[in-house]
Amino acid sequence: MTNTTRVYRFHEYGNSDVLKLDSLPLTEPKADEVRVRVQAMSLNRADQLWMANTYVETPQLPSRLGYEIAGVVEAIGGEVTEFKIGDCVSSIPAFSISDYGNFGETAILPARGLMKTPDNFTPTQGASFAFAYFTGYFALLELAYLQPYQTVVITAATSTTGLAAIYMAKKIGATVIATTRTSKKKNVLLEAGADYVIATQEEDLTERILELTDNQGADVIYDCIVGGGILEKLVAAIKIRGHYIVYGTLDMNLAGFPWWGAFIRSPHFHLYKVFDFTGNRNLGLVGNEEAFARAKKFIAGGLSDGSFPVVIDREFEGIESLPDAMELMASNQASGKIIVKV
Amino acid sequence: MTNTTRVYRFHEYGNSDVLKLDSLPLTEPKADEVRVRVQAMSLNRADQLWMANTYVETPQLPSRLGYEIAGVVEAIGGEVTEFKIGDCVSSIPAFSISDYGNFGETAILPARGLMKTPDNFTPTQGASFAFAYFTGYFALLELAYLQPYQTVVITAATSTTGLAAIYMAKKIGATVIATTRTSKKKNVLLEAGADYVIATQEEDLTERILELTDNQGADVIYDCIVGGGILEKLVAAIKIRGHYIVYGTLDMNLAGFPWWGAFIRSPHFHLYKVFDFTGNRNLGLVGNEEAFARAKKFIAGGLSDGSFPVVIDREFEGIESLPDAMELMASNQASGKIIVKV
Numbered sequence: 001m002t003n004t005t006r007v008y009r010f011h012e013y014g015n016s017d018v019l020k021l022d023s024l025p026l027t028e029p030k031a032d033e034v035r036v037r038v039q040a041m042s043l044n045r046a047d048q049l050w051m052a053n054t055y056v057e058t059p060q061l062p063s064r065l066g067y068e069i070a071g072v073v074e075a076i077g078g079e080v081t082e083f084k085i086g087d088c089v090s091s092i093p094a095f096s097i098s099d100y101g102n103f104g105e106t107a108i109l110p111a112r113g114l115m116k117t118p119d120n121f122t123p124t125q126g127a128s129f130a131f132a133y134f135t136g137y138f139a140l141l142e143l144a145y146l147q148p149y150q151t152v153v154i155t156a157a158t159s160t161t162g163l164a165a166i167y168m169a170k171k172i173g174a175t176v177i178a179t180t181r182t183s184k185k186k187n188v189l190l191e192a193g194a195d196y197v198i199a200t201q202e203e204d205l206t207e208r209i210l211e212l213t214d215n216q217g218a219d220v221i222y223d224c225i226v227g228g229g230i231l232e233k234l235v236a237a238i239k240i241r242g243h244y245i246v247y248g249t250l251d252m253n254l255a256g257f258p259w260w261g262a263f264i265r266s267p268h269f270h271l272y273k274v275f276d277f278t279g280n281r282n283l284g285l286v287g288n289e290e291a292f293a294r295a296k297k298f299i300a301g302g303l304s305d306g307s308f309p310v311v312i313d314r315e316f317e318g319i320e321s322l323p324d325a326m327e328l329m330a331s332n333q334a335s336g337k338i339i340v341k342v
Numbered sequence: 343m344t345n346t347t348r349v350y351r352f353h354e355y356g357n358s359d360v361l362k363l364d365s366l367p368l369t370e371p372k373a374d375e376v377r378v379r380v381q382a383m384s385l386n387r388a389d390q391l392w393m394a395n396t397y398v399e400t401p402q403l404p405s406r407l408g409y410e411i412a413g414v415v416e417a418i419g420g421e422v423t424e425f426k427i428g429d430c431v432s433s434i435p436a437f438s439i440s441d442y443g444n445f446g447e448t449a450i451l452p453a454r455g456l457m458k459t460p461d462n463f464t465p466t467q468g469a470s471f472a473f474a475y476f477t478g479y480f481a482l483l484e485l486a487y488l489q490p491y492q493t494v495v496i497t498a499a500t501s502t503t504g505l506a507a508i509y510m511a512k513k514i515g516a517t518v519i520a521t522t523r524t525s526k527k528k529n530v531l532l533e534a535g536a537d538y539v540i541a542t543q544e545e546d547l548t549e550r551i552l553e554l555t556d557n558q559g560a561d562v563i564y565d566c567i568v569g570g571g572i573l574e575k576l577v578a579a580i581k582i583r584g585h586y587i588v589y590g591t592l593d594m595n596l597a598g599f600p601w602w603g604a605f606i607r608s609p610h611f612h613l614y615k616v617f618d619f620t621g622n623r624n625l626g627l628v629g630n631e632e633a634f635a636r637a638k639k640f641i642a643g644g645l646s647d648g649s650f651p652v653v654i655d656r657e658f659e660g661i662e663s664l665p666d667a668m669e670l671m672a673s674n675q676a677s678g679k680i681i682v683k684v
Contacts, residue, residue, distance in 0.1 A: 056606060225601070240626055241618055257599030259567070259588075262613040264398060264625075269611035271604040276583055283606075284582055 007104025008322060011062040013053040016326035021104075021319065022062075028075060029108050034083055035075040036091075036114070039123035041103045041322065042068035043329045043338045044131055045248075050097055056273075057098045057282055064101025067093065070117050070126030071107070071342075080111045088117040092130040094278035094292065103322060105342060112279075115296055118303040128310040128337040129303060131274070132164035135247055137295045138277040139222055140168055142288075143270045144243035148173030150219035153209060153237070155230065157194065158185045160311065160337055161247070165222050166192045167308050168298075174220075177212055179205065179230075185335070200230060209237035217242060217265065224248040232258040238267050245270045311336035318342075349446025350664060353404040355395040358668035363446075363661065364404075370417060371450050376425055377417040378433075378456070381465035383445045383664065384410035385671045385680045386473055387590075392439055398615075399440045399624050406443025409435060412459055412468030413449070413684075422453045430459040434472040436620035436634065445664060447684060454621075457638055460645040470652040470679040471645060473616070474506035477589055479637045480619040481564055482510055484630075485612045486585035490515030492561035495551060495579070497572065499536065500527045502653065502679055503589070507564050508534045509650050510640075516562075519554060521547065521572075527677070542572060551579035559584060559607065566590040574600040580609050587612045653678035660684075 005026045010018040029035045044067045049055040051065055059065075073087045083089060091102055095113035102109065117126035140146045146169060154165045157178035169176045170193040178194035180186070181201050189197045198208045209218055217239035223246055225231060235258045238244055244267045262269075277295070279287025302308035313336035316325045325340045347368045352360040371377045386409045391397040393407055401407075415429045425431060433444055437455035444451065459468035482488045488511060496507045499520035511518045512535040520536035522528070523543050531539045540550045551560055559581035565588055567573060577600045580586055586609045604611075619637070621629025644650035655678035658667045667682045 259613075263615065266613055266615060266618045266627075269613065271601075271608055271611065273605065273608060276608045285608075 005104065005106040006319065007064060007106065008066065008101075009062045009064050010051055010059070013059070013061075014051060015048070015330060016323040018051065019323050019326070020062075026106065027108065029077040029080075031077040031079040032110055032112075033077045033108050034073055034080055034089070034111055034114055036069065036071040036089055036102075036107045036109060037074045038069050038071040038102065038105060038107050038342045040070045040127040041066055041319075041340045041342060042070075042124075042127035043325055043340075044068055045329070046097070046131075047103075048326070048329065055097070057096065060098070064103070065097070066101050066103030066107070067091065067097060068127050068130055069102045069107055070121075070123040074106070077111070082111055083114065083116070088121075088123070088126065089114045090117045090126045090130055092278070092296075093134050093274045094287070096280045096282040098282045105319065115300065118300070121303070124312060124315055124339045124341065125310050127339060128160075128312060129164070129299070129308065132161045132310075133168065133299045133302075133308060134278065134295055135161055135274045136165040136168050136222070137298060138274060138291060139245045139247055139270070139272055140165065140172070140220065141294075141298070142277060142291045143245055143272060144220040144222075146172055146174050146220055151175040151177060151213050152220040152222060153177045153179065153218040153234065154194075155179045155221070155223045155234070157189050157197075158335055159224070161224070163192050163311055164308065166194055167302065171302055171307050177209060177218065188335075205230065205233040206237045209234075213237075213239070219243070221245065222247065232261060235261040235265065235267065238265050240265050241267065243268050243270065245272055247272055247274075313338055315339045315341055347446060347448040348661065349406060349448065350408065350443075351404045351406050352393055352401070355401070355403075356393060357390070357672060358665040360393065361665050361668065362404075363664075368448065369450065371419040371422075373419040373421040374452055374454075375419045375450050376415055376422055376431070376453055376456055378411065378413040378431060378444075378449045378451060379416045380411045380413040380444065380447060380449050380684045382412045382469040383408055383682045383684060384412075384466075384469035385667055385682075386410055387671070388439070388473075389445075390668070390671065397439070399438065402440070406445070407439070408443050408445030408449070409433065409439060410469050410472055411444045411449055412463075412465040416448070419453070424453055425456065425458070430465075430468065431456045432459045432468040432472055434620070434638075435476050435616045436629070438617075438622045438624040440624045445682075447661065457642065460642070463645070466654060466657055466681045466683065467652050469681060470502075470654060471506070471641070471650065474503045474652075475510065475641045475644075475650060476620065476637055477503055477616045478507040478510050478564070479640060480616060480633060481587045481589055481612070481614060482507065482514070482562065483636075483640070484619060484633045485587055485614060486562040486564075488514055488516050488562055493517040493519060493555050494562040494564060495519045495521065495560045495576065496536075497521045497563070497565045497576070499531050499539075500677055501566070503566070505534050505653055506650065508536055509644065513644055513649050519551060519560065530677075547572065547575040548578045551576075555579075555581070561585070563587065564589065574603060577603040577607065577609065580607050582607050583609065585610050585612065587614055589614055589616075655680055657681045657683055
């Protein structure tokens with residue numbers, strides 16, 4: 001181990017062009033922190049928004065970046081009891097990106113922002129599950145209280161978060177209606193466990209959901225606001241007093257809100273992010289420790305018993321390939337996680 | 343008592359012009375119904391929408407109308423145990439207007455759509471409390487779980503529903519921020535118990551709410567979507583993970599939804615109507631009997647002890663004056679309930 005470590009930073013806002021691999025002094029973790037030797041970095045849409053300064057938090061330049069990593073514990077703070085040197089760990093979304101950016105040879109994280117990587121997982125897999133499963137867990141189990149006898153609609157279901165939601169809903173025993181733009185990836189979704197797949201450009205979304213739910217509508221809708229009038233169609237197909245969870249917006253230009261349709265069916269709209277439950281100092285979110293503990297247990301269980309797989313699109317070799325990996329993400333061509341092995 | 347009764351109906355959709363006072367055979371209540379000799383009819387915005395066929399239910403022509411009345415029980419069905427002939431009763435919003443329209447000399451109502459008028463109330467008062475207090479009750483107590491240490495913002499607070507919400511929130515002990523367009527009616531709101539009044543055309547709504555809540559935002563917002571960009575300003579002033587209850591839309595043309603602001607503060611949006619809790623067969627709403635029973639108890643208590651007053655704008659004399667009363671409502675000049683004494 002040298003006295004310096006190479007970490008990614010950006011000194012101006014932008015896309016992959018502004019990434020710099022800077023050599024910085026290696027620092028020691030504080031009392032509640034852990035230093036991790038990074039083995040795999042997993043790209044997340046939030047990384048893109050963060051670098052472009054279009055995220056909910058504002059980067060102070062120069063800024064580190066990177067939410068999702070896996071690696072090996074190499075130093076621990078005095079108050080940390082959950083981990084020991086040599087443990088394989090994965091970052092989980094329970095910290096502020098303003099305080100902790102993780103892409104590089106090493107990352108310092110608060111202990112609450114880590115969990116042990118399942119024994120059967122490679123570093124690539126270990127870096128790839130956390131955001132998708134934690135985001136889905138709180139939405140489906142702690143906001144919507146999804147039950148085995150209920151039906152959930154999952155939009156953009158071929159995305160990493162969409163697939164994770166399918167696996168979790170099936171673990172609970174609920175009926176899953178997955179949506180995707182065309183029928184091209186229908187089989188992927190059926191193989192992941194979706195009971196029904198609706199191709200939104202080929203079928204009438206409202207009509208199909210009502211048909212599949214005895215005209216009652218879906219109990220829960222888990223949506224990232226995919227645009228194209230889908231919101232209005234979903235509101236018309238939610239069960240009366242159902243839960244509509246918005247966990248992100250793929251279409252930030254979307255302006256309309258279907259007030260009238262919403263009044264007919266009286267849904268509960270939850271505009272939600274994972275940090276509502278895990279906490280984020282810089283967003284003023286205190287979190288919910290009980291729910292967070294339940295999430296870790298539920299997710300660790302599913303990862304270990306094989307019911308919560310992760311889908312990898314591509315592994316890049318070598319820390320220097322992060323800009324290329326970022327460009328692949330920006331191209332919207334990947335399906336599954338994009339990994340850079342360090 | 344004759345064999346006929348005069349009741350209001352409309353034979354085509356429209357405004358007060360289409361009202362007809364038709365003589366119809368007097369019918370007997372079914373097993374779960376009560377016939378009421380109407381003493382006072384109280385106008386409601388929903389009556390206007392219903393007649394114009396812009397309501398959530400669709401009138402089958404010719405159609406009766408009228409939600410809010412008070413009167414005396416003159417006949418009861420075989421299964422009705424809660425009321426006896428001679429009781430003074432008030433209609434409460436727990437029936438479908440498609441099934442029961444009440445304006446006229448007599449009205450037949452299901453027993454669940456009635457409660458005893460408080461002893462100290464005139465028929466005018468007895469016809470005037472129900473929608474406002476029941477709507478506010480479920481929103482504040484059963485959706486938002488309003489607590490004494492919390493702050494609620496009530497928009498369009500000089501309206502009948504706004505004032506009722508102020509009285510209920512103060513009964514609970516919460517802090518009330520009332521909004522109104524100009525400072526003209528500020529005193530009315532302070533006298534009703536509002537702790538603070540914000541004139542939305544004269545002050546910065548977001549800034550003032552944040553100032554009054556130690557920069558935390560309001561725990562609960564009780565809004566009828568008054569338009570003019572107020573929604574966006576309120577979303578920016580809601581406490582993180584607060585409850586935003588939309589109980590009506592004064593501005594049905596409102597299209598924009600402040601997605602970005604909403605993401606920052608992760609609110610729970612409840613698009614709500616009173617029938618979500620009291621039930622409405624034609625809207626497919628089964629209601630919540632426990633919550634309905636709690637509502638009746640809470641409201642009856644506040645009416646009896648004087649903490650839930652009703653504000654009357656004007657009493658018209660004689661059943662024939664309903665069209666004039668309807669025109670006054672349409673003019674938006676009234677503040678408080680408009681009554682027709684039969």
